[in-house]
Amino acid sequence: MVEMLFEVSLSGLILYTPVYDAAGHLDDLAVAYLNPVAQRLLRLPAHPATTYRQQFADTLPAGGWTLHRDAFVSGQLAEADLSTKVHGRPRRFRVQGRRAGEMLLVSVAEPANELPRPAEEALRRAHEHTVDILESTTDAFYALDAAFCFTYVNQRAARLWGRDRDALLGRHYWTEFPQAVGSESYHQHYAVLQTGQPAHDEAVSPLLGSWVETLIYPTREGGLSVFFRDITDRKQAETALRRSEAQLAAVFEALPVGVGVMDIQGRVTLANRQMQHYLPNGLAPWRDDTPVSRWRAYHPDGRPLPRSEFPGARALRGEKVVPGTDMLYTPSDGTAVWTQVSAVPLPDHQGNVTGHAMVIVDIDAGKRAKEALQASEQRLRALIENLPGGAVFVVDQELRYQLAEGQALHQAGLAPADLLGRTVREVMPPDLWQQHEPNYRTALAGHPFAVELEAHGRTFLTRGVPLLGAAGQVEAALAVSYDITDHKQIETALRCSEERLQQALSIDTVGVLFFDLQGRIHDANAAFQRMSGFTHEDFVSGRVQWDEITPPEFLDATRRSQQELLTLGQNTPYEKQYIRPDGSRWWGLFAGKRLRTGECVEFVLDITASKEAQRQLHESQQQLQVVNEQLTRTNIDLDNFIYTASHDLKAPIHNIEGLLQALQEQLPGPVQHTYAVGPLLGMMEEAVQRFQRTIAHLSDVVKLQEAHEEDGMAVALRPVIEDVCRDLEPHLAAAGAQIEIDVQECPAVPFSATNLRSVVYNLLSNAVKYRHPDRVPRVRIACRQQEAYTVLSVQDNGLGLEPNKQAEMFQMFRRFHAHVEGSGIGLYMVKRMVENAGGRVDVRSVPGEGTTLAVYIRQEKTP
Template identity: 30%
Template sequence: MSQSLPPALPPDFPPSEDLLRVLLDISQNGVMLMRPVYDATGATVVDFGIDYLNPAAQQMLQLPERPAASFHTIYPTADAAGVFAFYRDAFLSGQTARRENNYQHDSLDGYFLLMARRQADVLVVTFTDTNDQPRTATEQALRISQARELEARAVAERERGQLELLFRDAPAMICVFQGPQHVFEFVNPPYQALVGPRPLVGRAIAEAMPELAGQPIFDLLDSVYRTGETYRANEMLVQLDHDNEDRRELEKRYYNFIYQARHDRQGAINGIFVFAYDVTPQVLARQQVQELNEELAAINEELRASNDEFLTTNTALTLAQEEVYLLNQDLEKRVAERTRELLQQQAMLSQILRQVPAFIATLGGPEHRYTFFNEPYQQLTGQRPRLGLPVAQALPELAAQGFVSRLNEVYTSGQPFEAKEMLVELFDPGTGQSQSSYVDFVYQPLRDDRGQTTGILVFIVDSTAKVHARRATEAAAQRLRVLTDALPVLIGYLDREQRYQFANLAYRGWFNIDPTALLGRKVRDVVGEQAYANAQGYIVRALAGERLSFESWMPYRENFVRHIRTDYIPDVKNGEVLGFYTLVTDITDQTEARERVQELNEELAAINEEMLAANDELRDTNERLSYTNVDLDTFVYTASHDLKAPIANIEGLLLALQEQLPEPVRHHPDVTHLLGLMQGSVDRFQRTLVHLTDVSKLQPAHAEPPETVDLAALIESVRLDLAPVVAAAQGQLSVDVAACPTVRFSPKNLRSIVYNLLSNAFKYHAPDRPARVRLRATCPPGQVRLEVQDNGLGLTADEQSKLFVMFRRLHTHVEGTGVGLYMVKRMVENAGGTIQVESAPGVGSTFTVQLPNRA
């Protein structure tokens, strides 16, 4: 089966920087980026500068995005409250740190949940104000403790694997027993060689090595497991069937070994660690020397017992002396050969230690003087150690970091010390700078035959790469967690047992369960039986390697039934399906809306049928209305034409009356006032009749054909006609028609539109400021757009609704009939255009006319 690949991102998927910016902007958690400030020596963090605050952090802290002041300046109480120390320690350790803090200082008053971790040279801090959180502090602390315990277990498993590799390569015999039955949990190759191919791991020692029955081994193991006291044996005789030949007489061999109890995290004994060396050659050599010494003592006794005979028999004495000499020569030769063998073994062990891929050194005495170090150790420490030189003198920087005091404790107490991923700063003579590394190391005390500590074995493994890799993995996982938690889509991962191995924050809103509590639980237990029954078939297909996308109703529980769109993406490696990713999107609202739209479409179809039936009636009605409108226009035109003669007669009679009145009466104030009112009424009536005649000509039937109009020339002609009005308003007209120099429209109607808009703009100017009017023309495709903007009196919203009504005047301090804007609107709409106004009292108005620009 070929390996399935996840789908490629769509081409419009936002860049990671943009996506990160969006996530930071919409996050409800505060995010703060801080950079350390060091003292004059550059070794101690004394403050932090704040590089960035996301919107949530700005709101919670009431600070700008990039505050100019430092952290201590803004929060002087943070030192006493422990917050600064928390940030400093988090930055120095490089580990994720958590803290709950009730902070009621420096203009803040809240209960904050803080999380911080170092990324390169920046400390990343997220925080929330947990005052409104429903969880108790105990529950939150328990979740944090459980998360830390899981992480610690994972780290311990990785470290244990590395330690097993180290033990496998060690030249000594090493094994680990588990439980009170002393079941072999681990044996390295030298230990396995004790019994050849006989299986050991997983078997109790009494079962795997039955020939030890009757020997003290079993009792010693039981005692160490029971008491926890370390047992050390020197040259103990142990008989084993090394070749698995079931011989009656077992081979006798001698061993130096240590039985040391192992403890679990609660301090209870759960096993025994064994470290052994085969010293049989040394023991046998010493026994041979002892036997020769005993033979020599017997000979000397015989010589003393036969002193008299020796004195009388000089020949016999000479022969005996020669025999003793020869025996002594042979003894010296055998001792010298054994010494050479021991030296060769020591040299071989030294060579092995020099080639081990770890940093190894032995230190002697309370001053910790170097007695041995391999080449990797020499390279690690910059070639500075010398045999006989104390550690504190060769590597003075270790004293300030506490390593020398730890050596003193191990030497004094005789107890080993072990540390994992410890940060060490070593001076590099080549660069003149300190080099940071992370190491796993063991200080193992070395003892003489009396059990007195004489030195310390230092065993170091470089874990820098492991630490950096883990931090990079954790950073990537954190970025993935932040990204997935910000999405409103349920994102999870199920293994082959259908158990959740990952769940993002969206699961909490659906199932009221913290996502971390879902890990390890089966999907059936989480979603419920009914929902699982709907999805079971798809799950089986996904675990068979099929990629799926489907929609379904999911009755998760009572009153929580959702319509979802689901994608299952198999996780295939080397042809094997390890599990699958699941992406669930809630489309309940879309589905219900689609169903509602379908219902509305059905209703609309029924209405359309009714409308079709009514269209014929409307068409007949429109035709009748069109004829009626023409008749009305004809009537208006006829009426206005027929009324001109009576009005002209009235005007003539009024003039005749003025001439017939006696001179004193004609100039009487009351008569003059009445005659003026009558003449004004006649003038207004005549103007109204003229406008009615113009209105009757606005019907589409009377529309004039379009022509090409020079817009700038037309506007200039209108400006000349309005010169007195412009001067009276102390006005200024600015024109911008470069984008639309010519227009296809009725010249007469276009001039009337421009004239009325400009005339009103200057007539209704604000009395407290000069009139400023701007006319601008643009040509969108197939159209011409005219904008007339003024700084005049302006209109309220209610006045704007009455603006285009015939004979309706909103300002009466200026002469007019209320027909101009009505005519403009009719001409624009008859041509298929629109007119709109935007206005505010005391600010001014903007009229926008949109007309078709006909070819």
Template identity: 30%
Template sequence: MEASQDNQLPLLKFFKKHTLEEKFNITKRYIVEYLQNFIEGTAVDGIIAGLEEWKEDKLVIPRTGVSPVDMALLEKGRKSILLKFLPLYTKNLKKALEIVNEIENFYSFQSVKAIEYFSDIQNEEILRKNQELTHAYEQLKESNEELVRTEELLKESNDNLEDIIRARTAQILESEERYKAFINQSSEGIWRLELNGIDGIPVDLPVAKQIELLYSFGYFAECNVRMAKMHGYEDVSAVLDKKLQDIMSFANFSPYGYFNSFIESGYNLTDAESLEINNEGRIVYILNNIQGVVENGKLVRAWGTQRDITDEKNTEERLRYVVNNAPIIIWSLDKAGNVVLAEGNTLMPDIRDNENGSGKISLKELKYLPELSASAMRALEGEAFAKIIKIGDKSFEAHFSPLKDYMGKVTGAVNVAIDITDRVTIEKKLLESEDRLRLSIEAADLGIWDITDLSGEFVWDERSKRFFGLSKNAKVNYEVFLNGIYLEDRAYVKSAIEATLRGERKDDIDVEFRTIGYEDRLLRWIRIRGKVFFKGKGEPFRFIGTSQDITNKKVQENELKTLADKLSESQYRLNLITNAVPAFISYITPDKKYIFTNNYYKRLFPHGEVIIGKSISDVVGVENSAIFYAHFEKAIREKRNITFDYVLNKEEVGFNNSNIRITYIPDIDENGKVRGVVAMGLDITESIRYERDLEKKNKELSKINNDLDNFIYTASHDLKAPVTNIEGLVSSLVETLEESNCTLSEETKLVVSLIKDSVGRFQVTIKDLSEIGKIQKNFVEDVSYINVKEIIEETELSIENKIQEANAEIVLDINDCPSISFSRSNFRSVVYNLLTNALKYRSPERKSRITIKCTVDRDYSILEFKDNGLGMKEHLKSRIFQMFKRLHDHVEGTGVGLYLVKKIIDNSGGKIEVETKEGEGSVFRIFFRNSPYILSV
């Protein structure tokens, strides 16, 4: 009764006039009678008798005051009463399941019979109402053929229900046989769930936690064949020992909602519906009963039943349309266009609230539904058709048919309109979703493929074919697909596809491979992703997925890998270099944290202390940090290198008053922001000591050089007079002897000649020393712009006799040589010494050839002397510029000429280069530094 009140059912009208005691006595009488029938085994007979009394209107309650929903509520209440006694009656699972099945079969039978009787009652009511219709309606009734057609239209939506009722009736007749083979042949799925890995689920845990544990650790210890097949498996073995989460897939809500009801019901869930997807991908409605077993405060197991009520749900939905007059409009018209029969909650109020009370309304009065009126008129004109019409904001699929008498004359029309508003909305959303999906596919440049027969032709879209270099009209099969794959990838892809089709891969297929276009011969990288759908026996029946051209992605991946390799190599080289440098090298962030240090820091921290992440003060000590912070912040602020010296005292690791020169180098990004600072610390203790020693040695060397310069200068001047006197005395001695008519022996003449030669060589040496002294004392003439060609020709003319004596050829290529800012006498000395040197060391095996060439670059004017003389060994060329050094003794010389050349050029800021090869000759290049005038030229 409470349920009737909640749902405002017709039964409520009957009980409204009774007192509470009267309601209780009526209810008690029926419950006692109901239980007595169960005890006596006459429950079915009692049902039939009660339904007959209902049909014949012999009950206390009028038959029109009871609906199938009332019967369903009574059935649910009585069933609940029986099930509440079940745990007290037996603890045996098998017996309990047998009882539950028997009760379910009993009430299924009662439901079917109730619907049948209700249908009969409704038919009787329709017949009674038909007797009260107008004469026009009586004429319609007289035509049996037209009446049958009308009844067919009225019952069109009930056809499936009648099929289900007949099928259910057949199941009830066979219930006794199914009962005997309940466990293995039950129409319901029966299962037992145990927990693996835990000894139970504490019932005082939060509901969500209990559900999580049940879903994760629950597994099927027992089930029957029906339960396995209900979830798309052919055999019980495919379900046993499987986790709950692997078998039950919930389509319309998460498992938390389903098991939440189970836990909150005290672990006894009755008649709970769920919408699941079985292993074949089919959506099924399941009616569930679950009984949990709680021991010592823990849920240790659960057992239950499941019944596939998909067909019943579908039929129930259709029946609800008819019984509750909700989404269907059923109406008939007489030949004048008056509505004579109308059912449907969505029908216009004009029909139900007609002012004249006749129950009729003309189509002409339905002014706000012109489309409906026009369609009905077409049916009255004899046309049968179906169309979609709009009534307000709802859409209906309307079927219009004319009613004819036995003569074929139209006597009226009938219309059945089904509310398809939701379907239209869904279809609209589906179209919108398809549009969005198509746009997404096009934006992602995805190809779509669908395969239902691996041995037949594939269904590929144009984009998938393009990825394989095929035209849009090309035929594709498995062989074409495999042959289009790059040979080295073919076996891998084939293996992956076949493993997927065998169900060996847990995940959907996702592979990347290369293709060679059939027609364009282009190499592409392709990624395919797909899913295989299997039948109950694990046989694949459909394979669908997408393909994508990932060539650019692969190119980018290769480029990134190359960059990563280069970066890794650069990092390795950087580490190698920084670790090889005997200096402290680190990288410090602007917040003064070390993020990199080289191995040299191990000298400061030999015990493996971690420096990375520490601050400057952590490393150098708080007492020393001020100077470091000041220079660090200055480097960041001024964005330039800052260098300072620091005395490091850390005797325990070998730094005792060590001088460290530290340089902070800011790392500046492209936006001018300092990203960090590179710090370099160089131990300059030894360098400072070397610098001091070098300074001392330089002072000593300067003193020695000064002494040597003084000696050379003194010797060149003090020796001139004695040598000149010796020369004069020898000449005077010879003249005196000749005047005294003293004949000189040949031996004496030879001695005199040798003395004169020695004096001559001595004078040359003194002259060379004098020149050296001038250079050492910087006794140079004033620098001026000199004509190179003019001085070379003058020098050549001054040694003409030596050139002729050597039979040498002088080749000049100096026409383009500019004027040089240089000392004229020093330049002549350079040319003289280089020419005479080439003449002295000519080769006796060939005619001497000396080439003088002049060139100019940005910094120097270059004078080149090339000869084909004796040359020298490569490793000896650095010695030719040493004072008094001679590499060949068969010619005369002092070994001072090239020394003078080197000294002159060095003092002027130039340089000399020598190329030589023994037996082939030498090349001397003299580099005279250009003056600003030469640069401007």
């Protein structure tokens, strides 16, 4: 409707739309429309793509822009004469401007004095046309005078109100429509009237009850022109849009990613909260040139990415950076976070990039998981490569190596590259793949395997498992081989050692038992089972305690021994008795040692038999001692007897001798001679003397007992022999005996001088006394050193003695020959003297040939 009005207007009319700067200040006015008159006056098209300040820059010095700006800003009518060049020629125009809603309506006319008369007429006709237009417009329209009386109401308004428009003319608005009094519209009517400023309002009409847009203009006549129309549909659409926008905004804010829009300078013009978090200073990362940037990005090779390559900068160069770049974001708290930053250019309607949109996604968890995965893979690889003496293989369904690593591989002279992608048969020698292939197939069939194989002179334990894909199907087989050669050798050595131990334990004579420090015996070998009478089960079940098999009197010793085990690690071997389950006892010799495990081991010898022997020995020794004591007593008795006999017999024989003499003196001589008294007395005297000799010999024996106690100094042997020879000279001469002395070997003899003399005397006199009647007696006296003895021997060629008599010849008063004198005491005394000094006497005799008597005299012990 308005456009039509413009078309027919006789004045030049220009419509401007405002252009604001970023701060919201009016910066310029875009020329939106020129009506035909204005087109003609200014020689411009209806819609020139220009603004006031561009098109009419030559009016600026004369305040043309100021006029237009003020008119728009204030809403007041402004007018001035302005000059501008039209087609190079300056033209002067009368310019009137007034704001109309969001537009500035400016009329341009030649100055009044230049206005030709016909123009006024044309204006009048134009008014009439205006009325027609007002009637035919779809908007409702009414006009009021300064007293709010209707001067005009168009059909549309009357119809909306449901009133007769003619009845309203001249009527007072507020009287006709009292329900509008006090409403927003009411106040605006007054405001426009008072200020002369047009008003634009959208409100629920108090008259219609629906949304109405109202435009109120002051008229030149001091009244008001009011356009209004029902905008209910538009309002509903707007409400829906706002609700939708609010929801969108909520979603926008709630997005867990940063979303924002930046202008060409990289300044944030729109950002949700997450984005504000990322960009606290309102600048895109590529603009963040703070010394320590919060944002870092890297080339794949690790070099830092320059800011010019950041996603925002690339977007401003027209590039869509989707998907984005991984960037490390370090907020002020210092904990770096990986993000992915995407950016797209935002072009204006002419295709010029005026900014960019940006989305920042937190990928930190994912990124770190990936890094951890890579690190884990590297570790695994390092592990595999350094698997001591082992190797790891992965083969696929075709038995091709996908992975081959490990020391064993290198030791076998193979590199992973030799195996990868090739089949087992291609790589392994036949004897090996024949062993490996069935195992791999087992694993590929879904079953794990474990097998020991010899290869390259070593023993390997290989374990294999199937590797499953995401769907659970077997994709490959993994085999890990360990070099167990050393392990096997140790195992063999261990087995050998164990076998040796078992052999040692199976020994028949030594019991071996194991027990803990609480005294519980928990194992024992067969020998100890046999000794103790317990079964293997008794021990293994832990039923047998030391205390139970030990008699009470050995408990202390047992505990001491266990204490030694505990403190010293081993015990002093000791003997003790044990009780068998049947109550019988046995003796054991024990030695124990504590093992490192805290367990103890004891070795036991059954010494019952030796203990019994020891006991018997002890008994027999005791018996021997008793016998010895008896013997000693007997000896003492015997000595006493000899002494007493020699003493007590002496007195009566002396008396008899004395009495015989007294008798002889008393008997008269003739009696003695007449009756054979004399010879009888003589025989009695002889008997008495014989008796006295016997007693004298007995006394000698008694003296001998005393003599053995004197210590024997070494006596020179030869002088003693020579002295005896002199004493016996008459006998030797009578017998014509030849004496040979050979004693150089024994210069001195450790014997009592008296006894030595007695020995030599007896032996030599016997040798001559018992000479053989048919030959010249030859006697050889010799001496030699033999071991611990000095052996003095006297050898003769005399009568000799039968063997059965040889033992008797040393008995007291024993005489074998009647033809010679003898007391029967000599050899007895020799034997006694020698034996008392620790020696012995030996006789060798052959009847008819001779006798050798050897005296063994014990040599003095070295002091």
